[in-house]
Amino acid sequence: MQKKFGQVKRYGLEGAESAIVALDELFSLCNHSGITDAILGMPHRGRLNILVDLLKYPPRALFHKLQGNAEFPEDLPASGDVISHIASSPKLNYGCKQDLNVTMLHNPSHLEAVNPVVAGYGRAKQMYLYDNNTDPGCALGDRLIGIQIHGDAAFTGQGVIMETLGLSNLPHFSSGGTVHIIINNQIGYTTPATNARSTLYTSDIAKLVNAPVVHVNGDYPEEVARAVSIAFEYRKKFRKDVIIDLITFRRWGHNELDEPSFTQPQMYNIIRSRESIPKLYERKMEEENVVSKGDAQKTRANFGKYLEDELVASKDYQPEADHLKGKWSGLVMPTKAVTTIDTGVDLDILRRIGEKSVAVDGNIKVHPRLLKHHIQPRLKKLADG
Numbered sequence: 001m002q003k004k005f006g007q008v009k010r011y012g013l014e015g016a017e018s019a020i021v022a023l024d025e026l027f028s029l030c031n032h033s034g035i036t037d038a039i040l041g042m043p044h045r046g047r048l049n050i051l052v053d054l055l056k057y058p059p060r061a062l063f064h065k066l067q068g069n070a071e072f073p074e075d076l077p078a079s080g081d082v083i084s085h086i087a088s089s090p091k092l093n094y095g096c097k098q099d100l101n102v103t104m105l106h107n108p109s110h111l112e113a114v115n116p117v118v119a120g121y122g123r124a125k126q127m128y129l130y131d132n133n134t135d136p137g138c139a140l141g142d143r144l145i146g147i148q149i150h151g152d153a154a155f156t157g158q159g160v161i162m163e164t165l166g167l168s169n170l171p172h173f174s175s176g177g178t179v180h181i182i183i184n185n186q187i188g189y190t191t192p193a194t195n196a197r198s199t200l201y202t203s204d205i206a207k208l209v210n211a212p213v214v215h216v217n218g219d220y221p222e223e224v225a226r227a228v229s230i231a232f233e234y235r236k237k238f239r240k241d242v243i244i245d246l247i248t249f250r251r252w253g254h255n256e257l258d259e260p261s262f263t264q265p266q267m268y269n270i271i272r273s274r275e276s277i278p279k280l281y282e283r284k285m286e287e288e289n290v291v292s293k294g295d296a297q298k299t300r301a302n303f304g305k306y307l308e309d310e311l312v313a314s315k316d317y318q319p320e321a322d323h324l325k326g327k328w329s330g331l332v333m334p335t336k337a338v339t340t341i342d343t344g345v346d347l348d349i350l351r352r353i354g355e356k357s358v359a360v361d362g363n364i365k366v367h368p369r370l371l372k373h374h375i376q377p378r379l380k381k382l383a384d385g
Contacts, residue, residue, distance in 0.1 A: 013046035014251035018218040041118035042149035044084035056090040063314035122175035141176020152202040153188020185250035218248035
């Protein structure tokens with residue numbers, strides 16, 4: 001995406017790539033323990049990485065969306081959403097007889113608002129199992145797990161965190177324990193942790209329900225997998241919430257178009273000198289003779305070729321209406337509402353507004369990066385129509 005769609009805000013996982021390891025290990029443990037459903041709620045950070053790398057979301061579908069197309073068929077009376085809100089519900093299998101059904105829920109831009117939806121969805125799904133006697137020996141949490149991914153600043157700052165935790169152990173609300181993964185990049189937008197909270201750890205809010213916390217350094221993927229295993233075993237035994245504090249960093253700004261050194265110059269001097277987590281682990285495997293020096297490069301080249309092919313295929317991609325399948329297959333879309341209201345605005349007015357939005361007084365010297373990545377691209381778009 002950086003190569004082909006450099007002006008798109010992707011909210012990538014660079015600096016926190018070990019979150020992929022954490023989720024992959026968690027899905028594997030779920031599949032091998034007999035869990036059939038995992039309900040996943042997460043914000044925008046890392047969403048596209050997880051969708052494509054773990055949840056079988058076709059890259060061609062993502063590229064189709066990035067080129068300005070909807071994720072629905074053209075004849076469907078529905079409006080699309082931004083790329084950081086899309087979701088997927090694949091079946092995963094880690095060598096077991098039964099698949100793991102993963103449901104990533106759609107999220108709004110309001111951070112953490114999806115959390116009670118994860119808990120409620122999980123509770124309702126398990127009640128469905130009970131009511132239909134599909135699994136008479138099933139106890140709460142045996143067949144379903146809730147997974148919530150958080151940002152460190154949001155986990156401390158959003159009241160919905162405390163509200164959801166406060167309901168987590170009540171008899172009519174519990175879903176058998178949720179695994180929380182905090183992607184702790186030690187900064188919230190432009191605010192460092194020292195100015196964002198009064199507690200020592202971002203996870204201290206979980207003391208509200210005496211939830212155990214496993215702190216782990218994201219630079220070490222194998223230790224991340226071990227931390228997930230410990231958390232999963234706790235949840236399996238006690239059917240209560242557990243927290244994984246995944247300590248990482250954020251390679252770029254709040255999004256890839258931001259310049260973080262404007263507000264955090266010292267932090268980003270350190271971050272820019274750091275090698276990436278995949279590179280660190282690649283060197284470790286080479287030193288231990290797990291892979292040869294050419295293996296990783298060959299894997300990257302093959303995956304790059306695959307993505308190039310998917311980009312080409314995206315031009316002819318036709319999305320399917322997959323939201324009314326399975327248990328929803330009996331539902332139909334309502335008929336279109338007929339409206340003749342003209343809500344348009346004269347194009348010249350919109351063009352003048354666009355030009356004024358980036359107009360700068362002649363006495364002000366604009367930062368070169370702001371000029372290159374914001375003002376000039378907007379003026380070019382206006383000129384191109």
